[in-house]
Amino acid sequence: MNYSIRATLNRLMVKRFSTTSLQFRLTIELIILSIVGLGSVALCASWQMEQNLVAAHKQTLEYIAIHFPEQVAFYSEDGSIIGGLERSIHKVAMPGLTVWVKSPDGQLLAESSDVSQSSQALQNVSALSVVPKKPKVFHFGNRYVVLCGTPITVNGRSIGQLYLAQDITEDQQKLYTGLAQLLFVSLLVFVLLIVAIAKRIGRAMHPLEQMSQVASAVSADDLKGAKLQLKRAPDEIRGLAQAFNEMLFRLSAAWEQQRQFVGNVSHELLTPLTIVIGYLQSLQRRGDNLNAYQQQALATATAEAERTVRMLQDLLDLARADSGHLHFRLNPIMLNTLITEVVSMSQKVSNRQINLLTTEEDVVIYADQDRLQQVLINLVDNAIKYSAAEQPIDLILEKTEQHALIHVRDCGIGIPLPHQHRIFERFYRVDDSMTRSRDGTGLGLAIAKSLIEGMDGRITLRSRPDEGSIFTIVLPLWQSFT
Numbered sequence: 001m002n003y004s005i006r007a008t009l010n011r012l013m014v015k016r017f018s019t020t021s022l023q024f025r026l027t028i029e030l031i032i033l034s035i036v037g038l039g040s041v042a043l044c045a046s047w048q049m050e051q052n053l054v055a056a057h058k059q060t061l062e063y064i065a066i067h068f069p070e071q072v073a074f075y076s077e078d079g080s081i082i083g084g085l086e087r088s089i090h091k092v093a094m095p096g097l098t099v100w101v102k103s104p105d106g107q108l109l110a111e112s113s114d115v116s117q118s119s120q121a122l123q124n125v126s127a128l129s130v131v132p133k134k135p136k137v138f139h140f141g142n143r144y145v146v147l148c149g150t151p152i153t154v155n156g157r158s159i160g161q162l163y164l165a166q167d168i169t170e171d172q173q174k175l176y177t178g179l180a181q182l183l184f185v186s187l188l189v190f191v192l193l194i195v196a197i198a199k200r201i202g203r204a205m206h207p208l209e210q211m212s213q214v215a216s217a218v219s220a221d222d223l224k225g226a227k228l229q230l231k232r233a234p235d236e237i238r239g240l241a242q243a244f245n246e247m248l249f250r251l252s253a254a255w256e257q258q259r260q261f262v263g264n265v266s267h268e269l270l271t272p273l274t275i276v277i278g279y280l281q282s283l284q285r286r287g288d289n290l291n292a293y294q295q296q297a298l299a300t301a302t303a304e305a306e307r308t309v310r311m312l313q314d315l316l317d318l319a320r321a322d323s324g325h326l327h328f329r330l331n332p333i334m335l336n337t338l339i340t341e342v343v344s345m346s347q348k349v350s351n352r353q354i355n356l357l358t359t360e361e362d363v364v365i366y367a368d369q370d371r372l373q374q375v376l377i378n379l380v381d382n383a384i385k386y387s388a389a390e391q392p393i394d395l396i397l398e399k400t401e402q403h404a405l406i407h408v409r410d411c412g413i414g415i416p417l418p419h420q421h422r423i424f425e426r427f428y429r430v431d432d433s434m435t436r437s438r439d440g441t442g443l444g445l446a447i448a449k450s451l452i453e454g455m456d457g458r459i460t461l462r463s464r465p466d467e468g469s470i471f472t473i474v475l476p477l478w479q480s481f482t
Contacts, residue, residue: 026205030197035190042186046179053168053175057146058135061164064092064099065150068162073154081159085110096167101152103160131163144172207237211244270312277305317447328368328454332478335363335404339397342376346393350384358397363404364478367455372475375448375459379408379471382444387412387468404475411468420461424449 071091076084089099089110100111131149138145145165152162280302287295336358343356376395383393387410396407415423422428426446452459456476463469 026201027194027198030201031194034193034197038186038189038193042182046182049178050175053171054137054146057166057168057171061135061146061148061166064097064164065148065162068092069152069154072152072159076154081154082109084154085159089113096170098163098165098167100163101160102163104158109160131161135164135166137168143167143169145169207241211241215244270309270316273305273309273312277302277309280305311443315443317450328371330366330368330455333365333367333369333372335365335397335406338369338373339376339395339406342373342380343395346377346380346384350381352384352389353392354380355392355394356397357394359399361399363397363399365404365475366478367457367475368451371451371455375451375473376406376408378444378448379473383408383410383412383469383471386410391468399477402477404477406473406475407470408473409468409470414465414467414469415461415463416465420463423461424459 068088071088072081072084074084075087075091085101089101089112092099093112098112101109103109131147133148133150135146135148138147145167147163147165149161149163152159280298284295284298284302287298290298339358340356343354346352347354380393380395387393391411394407394409396405396409398405398407419428424445426443449459452473452475458474460472460474461469462472
């Protein structure tokens with residue numbers, strides 16, 4: 001049971017991180033939705049911040065362009081337009097702002113005090129074919145400039161063209177720095193969000209994983225005690241768990257009825273069949289006056305009756321094992337001696353070559369000698385049945401630190417991989433047409449598995465078609481109990 005649970009947990013971990021699992025899909029979908037949502041908000045916020053920055057500078061230039069003629073008129077009361085232009089330009093001066101005025105014939109009338117910036121601005125504007133009347137952002141090299149040009153009229157007289165250029169590169173860089181920080185914070189939030197979503201979905205899926213664990217690990221032996229208990233699950237999952245528990249209860253009741261039926265029927269049929277065999281054997285002993293056909297029919301009936309009795313006896317043993325009433329006489333056993341006896345007995349009965357490969361160390365286990373001998377004889381008998389007469393059978397004894405290993409190896413027909421995990425099921429046959437002709441009830445391996453597990457051991461199979469099979473029995477050493 002422990003090996004089954006461990007294998008089940010491994011499968012669940014693989015499913016948990018599988019691309020087809022519900023948890024993986026929900027996590028990815030929520031992460032994508034979160035990234036799209038937060039990314040859209042971040043992009044919209046970035047775009048809006050940039051628009052607000054540009055709009056503020058545009059409004060400043062529009063305000064200056066609208067009120068500049070009034071200031072020129074105010075400062076030109078002494079009659080000097082050039083002086084009024086220069087004083088007005090000085091009045092509106094601010095960091096990054098370049099102002100200049102050209103006459104209608106293109107002559108520079110006045111400009112900002114920062115000649116280097118004005119010259120660069122003039123060169124950039126000269127490269128433009130048309131200067132917009134409304135402020136507009138232009139990219140000159142590595143500089144961002146808000147630029148506009150509007151006619152200037154003072155006291156009804158056209159002075160020329162007013163040009164305003166605001167360098168917003170530093171503000172733009174500060175904005176980009178802020179956006180980079182916002183991006184970093186957004187990525188950090190994304191990571192935390194991914195972890196939070198994955199953990200939350202994992203916690204939400206935990207009740208379903210519990211159900212999967214119980215469903216995968218439960219067997220016919222522990223149906224009665226199997227129950228799913230969920231304390232903090234949603235109502236829908238608690239309802240599913242309740243239905244699951246009710247199903248397990250019904251299966252347990254049905255399985256118990258089936259075991260009782262099999263045991264009762266086997267017990268009830270065993271006695272009359274034993275009587276029938278007795279009468280058939282008596283007829284065989286006194287059948288001197290029977291012809292050959294009648295004697296053959298009588299022999300066939302006796303053989304089938306004996307085979308049916310053996311099957312019923314096997315069913316009774318399985319029923320006792322299922323109900324826990326199959327008792328074992330556990331004692332220390334010298335496994336080297338027992339293996340030797342099994343090999344000698346099997347060679348005499350089958351007249352086949354059986355090789356014994358054993359360790360020189362004494363291998364002492366804690367088991368039921370009769371039950372273990374029954375299992376070994378059954379495995380050796382199967383190896384003989386499903387291999388050719390000239391092919392040897394190997395019985396190998398090994399010893400590890402805590403276990404004894406018994407291998408029964410043949411070079412026979414082998415077992416295909418799809419059938420290997422079911423070979424220990426009751427009445428299961430790999431190929432019914434091939435195996436039905438061979439003597440057997442189809443219960444031998446099922447009984448062997450029940451007996452070995454009843455002695456705290458396990459039995460495994462390795463096989464390849466046309467190459468043979470190896471049945472391995474693993475039992476704890478006697479020292480592990482001391």
